[in-house]
Amino acid sequence: MARADIAELYRTWGPAVYRRCLRLLRDTEAARDATQEVFRKALSSPEKLDDPDLALPFIYRVATNHCLNERRNAGRRGEMELDDLDVASEHPQFPQRRLVQRVLSRFDVKTQSIAVGVLVDGMEHEEVANALGISRKTVSRKLARFLDHARKYLERSAA
Amino acid sequence: MNHPSDLKLERHLLAPERSPVAAHIGECERCRERVSEMRRQGDDFRRFVYPATLDAVLRPRWRPFRALWLLAPAAGLATVLLIARTGPTSDYVGTKGGPLSLTAYAALPSGARPVNDGEQVPASASLRFRVRADRTCTLTLFSVDGDGQISKLYSREVHGDVTLPGGVQLDGKPGPERFFAVCGDPDSVEQTARKIGARALDLRSLPEFKGAQASVRIEKSP
Numbered sequence: 604m605a606r607a608d609i610a611e612l613y614r615t616w617g618p619a620v621y622r623r624c625l626r627l628l629r630d631t632e633a634a635r636d637a638t639q640e641v642f643r644k645a646l647s648s649p650e651k652l653d654d655p656d657l658a659l660p661f662i663y664r665v666a667t668n669h670c671l672n673e674r675r676n677a678g679r680r681g682e683m684e685l686d687d688l689d690v691a692s693e694h695p696q697f698p699q700r701r702l703v704q705r706v707l708s709r710f711d712v713k714t715q716s717i718a719v720g721v722l723v724d725g726m727e728h729e730e731v732a733n734a735l736g737i738s739r740k741t742v743s744r745k746l747a748r749f750l751d752h753a754r755k756y757l758e759r760s761a762a
Numbered sequence: 763m764n765h766p767s768d769l770k771l772e773r774h775l776l777a778p779e780r781s782p783v784a785a786h787i788g789e790c791e792r793c794r795e796r797v798s799e800m801r802r803q804g805d806d807f808r809r810f811v812y813p814a815t816l817d818a819v820l821r822p823r824w825r826p827f828r829a830l831w832l833l834a835p836a837a838g839l840a841t842v843l844l845i846a847r848t849g850p851t852s853d854y855v856g857t858k859g860g861p862l863s864l865t866a867y868a869a870l871p872s873g874a875r876p877v878n879d880g881e882q883v884p885a886s887a888s889l890r891f892r893v894r895a896d897r898t899c900t901l902t903l904f905s906v907d908g909d910g911q912i913s914k915l916y917s918r919e920v921h922g923d924v925t926l927p928g929g930v931q932l933d934g935k936p937g938p939e940r941f942f943a944v945c946g947d948p949d950s951v952e953q954t955a956r957k958i959g960a961r962a963l964d965l966r967s968l969p970e971f972k973g974a975q976a977s978v979r980i981e982k983s984p
Binding site for chain 2: 606609610613614617618619621622623625626631632635638639642643646655660663720724725726727730734
């Protein structure tokens, strides 16, 4: 792909990538670094970036996976922990107002993406399923397991 | 009330005229605020992130075998560059000879050149920054414009003579803008800057800070 075409795609889709990274990393420096990494990863499927209907869910998925990995890796590397994520008010089934990193880190990235999509972004199960390219049933199953384990973990931590 | 997710709001931003959530946003203050915030973040991307990261995005991905063959000459080149690297120019702006100095470079049609304090540059020019710190410091680089808007540009540890990665593109609005390089806790630097606001345009340094500082003011011309 020509450099000018890449630059144009970056100008078009970069803001959405940056906003997603800011939302998940809550740090402008980390979001800036992540944005370029996410976009370089996204360039491995340029045909998806050319199709406006595919591009948005595609970059959402790539950005979400990348940033959740960054959050987990930051903790492992002993770097300053990123801020916890706020839970959307529409989801009172989660026992805490914030989705703390130590709970999130106990799950695989797919489960983390589902939990963040539903609890933090306030998305419907179907929307999460479409965005992540998985079935609605998988979303429900993994979310139920996440909530169950997260509750138990939080209860143990509080005891 | 169920509010549209960020993903739906992203679709709305791409094509507001075809947005199925436009009616909701029109009636929902919370969503309007979120859309405004997302627009601001988009502006920040275009103004700061895009120019600072485009080079890295355009850089070809290295394949392992190719990288291996290139390793020896690349190491040689690095050595040459280290030897050939020149010292700081005499055009430093800020506290010359002090513990921290800051130089802004403008990318102009005639080529990149240092900008002197108070100098005019085109309002949409791209700038790059170089700092020299005598000691290791956590550097925050931010700007304040004529409206008192504070924009944090970098925050990272520096030591010695460092060209900050990427650059910034000015916002295209004519008027003054001052860039500050400050050593110290980034949160405190930012809070102090926001407290001072537009008054910082006329200050060479933040008055409440003991850490090393330098600044340069530019006049953005139409």
